[in-house]
Amino acid sequence: MATTQQDYFGTEAQISVLRRGRALFDLTDTDPRMTYYGRSVGLADADAQAMDRLAALIALQGNSALGAVEDGDISHWQAEAQRRNLTITHYARWLGTQEATQTARTLLDLHPLPQDLTVIRVDRDAPAEAMAQLADVSLACGVLPPSGAVLRGVRKPGIGLVALDQTGKGVACAGAASYWHPDHPKGQRQCWWGMLATLPERRGQRLALILGAMAVIEMQERYGFTEVFTGVTPGNAASEAVCARLGLRAEGTNVLAFTDPHQLPGGRMTK
Template sequence: MNEVFGSPNQKQMQIKGEHLARLLSRDPRYCSHGRGVQIVDHGPQAVDLVESLAQLIGASGCEMVPKELCDEFRSELEARGLRTDVIGHFIGNSDAINKARTALATKPLPADLSVLIIDSNSPGELVRDFAKVSMLHGVLPPIGSVMRGISRPGFGMVAKDRSGRPVATAGAVKSRHPDHPMADMVQWGQLATVPDRQGEGIARALGALAILEATSRLGARRFRTGVTARNTASARLCTSLGVCDSDYVIVAAMDPDNFSDARVTK
């Protein structure tokens, strides 16, 4: 099932990345959460690995670059002809689980909303609903096989109103190799709400539900997400759920022939 979204270059990156992720699935240096392939940890080979991945699929990155090494790492990648971007790396531990429970007890989802979880049996319409809401905010959805939990453990969530209209999304995927020291850390987020329902606390409640679902479904005990410096509202929301700015950043690298001025995702 070819469920990919975004621009032609974004689609190509996801399709190639999904094939490559299967080939690299036994190597704990790599991870994928349905939008290409990245390396997990900064180290002596990081620049070479990121460069190779970006050349193969159009874009890649390193997820755990210490902040004090960020400028040097970017400069090395840019010297090799790649465009770079830096995203804040927010990380939460088991305290996020407690904060999620408290958040839902204090302010649950509005009563008119119901939540559907995407899995292998979900209709294609539900996956498209997820993508539609995500892309309203410039957030690239994961490839469908990841949203469905087929290619690796994961799920998407869609909140719908009584008319059946999708109004918000969230999700999580277990992207790290089982042998990695952070194997219990999931990529969490994909939080988006349609404009006319913003300001009701929907994203926070659905994000809390996604934390609890990832805990029970995926065995998650740590949670990570990327937040750009300009997205202060998202930073506040994540922090309120115990997923906070860390000592690391995510450094993305893009082949300028594929991503000349655009980001891979918001």
């Protein structure tokens, strides 16, 4: 008998947020103002009513986010978060256009996967163990995997990649998924990309670069996305270097994630 796929990983509190996010997405997936990529439902754009809507989303889920905030507006949202006793995490948006796909192909030609590794695409037909190995790598590096139904491309366009060694152990991973509603101006062309994680013993082998390049190409070939974006904590030099190697550039906007620390101890969804 086939093993049932597990869709949620992390701590009990994280899993609760992921479940609530998925349930809310099932209710709001026709609303182009909303974003979702397998963690929590957020707002695509910041307008005059955004904070009140965010507060409602946070009350329901424990976490939510604004998808694109200008650099000059960050202090305003930080003050709003403090006023409402919410924690806020700032990620600078790095964007890759068609150039990133071309760069990804070149990098894969230059840097082949080590011979002792096999990359598995965690799709709807992949064994449950593949998803578990992807989650193990991601969580070991402090990165919360989005919902498995998204990474497997079941609930919306998405992919998960995991590199397995000869014993079947996951050692590196990457992921990507649609982010905006299809009717949003960015919805048909731009997707979220990231979840690059490598176990300490395999670092220095360019695995994040290789799997990241594979994910960029896969999202274009499979779903037609010509742009990818990711959020990088300012000052995270390693992540910034990988993004730059793949042709992504900091675009001057930011993802701001808001969390109710009472619902999610630690005050943030993921690294």
